[in-house]
Amino acid sequence: MQDKIRKILKDHGRLAVDANSLAETTDLYQSGMTSHASVNVMLALEGEFDVEFPDHMLKRSVFESIASITSAINQIKN
Amino acid sequence: MFLRVLPLLRARLIRLRTDSPKTCQPGDLTLVLPSHSPLVELARTVGAGTAANFADQVDADARFPHEAVTQLRAHRLLSCYVPQSLGGHGASLNELAFMCEELGKHCSATAMVFAMHQIQVACLVHHCHDDRHLKAYLAQLTQNQHLIGSVTSEVGVGGDMRSSVCAVDVNGDEFTLNKNSTTSSYGAQADDLLVTARTSPTAPSSDQSLVLLAKGQFTMEQTGNWNPMGMRGTGSAPFKLTGKGLTSQIMSTPFATISARTMVPVSHLLWAATWVGNAVASMTRVKSFIKQQARSNPGSLPPTALRMAELAPSIQLLRTSYRYLLTEYESINADPTRYDELSTIGYAVRMNNLKLSGSQLIVDIANKALQICGVAGYKNDSKFAMGRILRDAHAAALMVGNDRILNSNANMLMILKGD
Numbered sequence: 001m002q003d004k005i006r007k008i009l010k011d012h013g014r015l016a017v018d019a020n021s022l023a024e025t026t027d028l029y030q031s032g033m034t035s036h037a038s039v040n041v042m043l044a045l046e047g048e049f050d051v052e053f054p055d056h057m058l059k060r061s062v063f064e065s066i067a068s069i070t071s072a073i074n075q076i077k078n
Numbered sequence: 079m080f081l082r083v084l085p086l087l088r089a090r091l092i093r094l095r096t097d098s099p100k101t102c103q104p105g106d107l108t109l110v111l112p113s114h115s116p117l118v119e120l121a122r123t124v125g126a127g128t129a130a131n132f133a134d135q136v137d138a139d140a141r142f143p144h145e146a147v148t149q150l151r152a153h154r155l156l157s158c159y160v161p162q163s164l165g166g167h168g169a170s171l172n173e174l175a176f177m178c179e180e181l182g183k184h185c186s187a188t189a190m191v192f193a194m195h196q197i198q199v200a201c202l203v204h205h206c207h208d209d210r211h212l213k214a215y216l217a218q219l220t221q222n223q224h225l226i227g228s229v230t231s232e233v234g235v236g237g238d239m240r241s242s243v244c245a246v247d248v249n250g251d252e253f254t255l256n257k258n259s260t261t262s263s264y265g266a267q268a269d270d271l272l273v274t275a276r277t278s279p280t281a282p283s284s285d286q287s288l289v290l291l292a293k294g295q296f297t298m299e300q301t302g303n304w305n306p307m308g309m310r311g312t313g314s315a316p317f318k319l320t321g322k323g324l325t326s327q328i329m330s331t332p333f334a335t336i337s338a339r340t341m342v343p344v345s346h347l348l349w350a351a352t353w354v355g356n357a358v359a360s361m362t363r364v365k366s367f368i369k370q371q372a373r374s375n376p377g378s379l380p381p382t383a384l385r386m387a388e389l390a391p392s393i394q395l396l397r398t399s400y401r402y403l404l405t406e407y408e409s410i411n412a413d414p415t416r417y418d419e420l421s422t423i424g425y426a427v428r429m430n431n432l433k434l435s436g437s438q439l440i441v442d443i444a445n446k447a448l449q450i451c452g453v454a455g456y457k458n459d460s461k462f463a464m465g466r467i468l469r470d471a472h473a474a475a476l477m478v479g480n481d482r483i484l485n486s487n488a489n490m491l492m493i494l495k496g497d
């Protein structure tokens with residue numbers, strides 16, 4: 001799952017660094033992801049993992065790191 | 079007469095605050111109904127007195143409303159949102175909004191200067207946490223009544239508040255910060271500043287800090303004129319800022335959080351409150367115009383009276399929409415377990431909606447008010463003159479361009495499931 005997330009971050013996150021070099025807990029916003037870019041990341045994640053983020057999960061802290069995204073997707077899938 | 083009443087009001091205020099059994103925390107709902115709050119009464123007095131007296135002059139000369147701001151200082155209203163524990167009045171945001179309305183009824187520039195200053199105070203109050211330097215700054219504010227300016231806009235990023243070109247450059251426990259701002263209200267009068275900047279020279283543009291610069295630590299060199307269509311008293315010229323301070327003045331909460339939790343919602347709420355004041359000002363002129371018409375032909379309803387009745391629901395809509403969101407904001411802000419709600423996309427969209435609808439409504443209201451008063455409203459030297467109100471109203475859509483906000487909302491609505 002993490003490889004797919006990294007690929008999405010690479011394609012849509014507009015990060016200032018290489019998505020493959022990010023630690024799981026690196027703050028994506030501090031790595032250059034803007035709120036605009038994060039919406040595209042969310043859309044791509046929904047498409048890739050066939051999930052829908054409920055509105056209460058559409059917040060900064062959920063999309064802050066690869067680890068938080070992974071746990072959010074797992075939470076929705078279960 | 080005001081001179082005799084004011085000390086009484088202040089005494090009542092002190093009594094009310096000290097008698098109150100609970101200590102007022104930032105964001106607490108006030109125990110007094112805001113419209114009867116002594117703070118609001120003080121703002122009402124400054125609005126109807128000094129602000130009203132100088133509003134046309136301030137507008138004509140495009141100069142800072144220093145008479146009214148001096149009065150606000152004299153009543154120590156620049157620190158009213160500072161919590162009681164730090165020596166302030168511990169005003170609620172509700173009270174601040176009513177104060178903005180009162181000032182906005184008479185001078186939009188004074189109201190907007192007051193609103194913008196309070197937005198900066200709110201950022202410091204909500205996010206100072208246990209930082210003793212910031213707390214000491216707020217405690218001093220109750221004495222020195224400094225006016226705090228905001229420098230978010232920047233050459234190269236325009237009105238995108240969440241993006242900076244400039245950066246704080248830290249060396250030991252000091253930093254330097256230089257910024258070319260496109261529009262800094264009362265940049266020439268501000269005692270202190272809150273400035274957005276990248277966290278370091280290598281940080282991406284969206285990784286920002288909010289930095290406090292105090293009097294004596296910065297220079298603001300005006301780099302362009304301020305001769306705008308409206309809001310002429312705000313003195314929102316471009317400035318070149320050169321500053322230097324201690325790292326303890328860099329707020330530890332990331333600006334992204336401050337922006338979502340405080341700066342954006344409080345801005346949109348207090349701006350909307352000033353627009354309500356503006357709308358009421360246009361309605362007041364309309365009413366006296368129609369009353370004058372009615373007096374000249376007793377027994378028959380002037381034809382424009384229907385248009386007046388049509389205007390009233392728009393003002394009510396503007397007022398209720400912001401007050402609903404204000405009540406919601408105050409209740410979330412009083413409960414730390416709910417802070418996260420302010421960082422959701424749904425909340426950001428709602429707050430943006432307030433800015434979008436409010437800034438359109440105020441222009442619509444002022445425009446309709448002009449139509450009702452006709453040539454009497456079109457003439458600048460008439461007591462029904464609508465020119466200043468209408469020109470001021472047009473700033474609402476530009477203070478962060480509405481298309482910029484629509485663009486954000488379009489993006490966020492794509493992913494939001496609810497409305």
Ligand SMILES: Cc1cc2nc3c(=O)[nH]c(=O)nc-3n(C[C@H](O)[C@H](O)[C@H](O)COP(=O)(O)OP(=O)(O)OC[C@H]3O[C@@H](n4cnc5c(N)ncnc54)[C@H](O)[C@@H]3O)c2cc1C
Pocket residue numbers: 194227228229230231232235236237238259260261262263264309312314473476477478479480481482483485
């Ligand atoms: C009275 C007043 C007081 C102000 N006070 C201050 C202050 O104290 N401190 C401060 O920092 N700033 C202040 N501002 C600045 C204001 O908030 C804007 O940041 C600034 O005016 C830049 O706006 P702009 O119109 O020049 O440029 P831009 O924001 O670049 O906008 C130009 C035009 O492009 C459009 N646009 C831009 N980006 C997009 C996008 N992504 N999608 C669609 N359309 C877009 C806008 O809607 C607008 O039509 C003040 C403005 C006013 C009017």
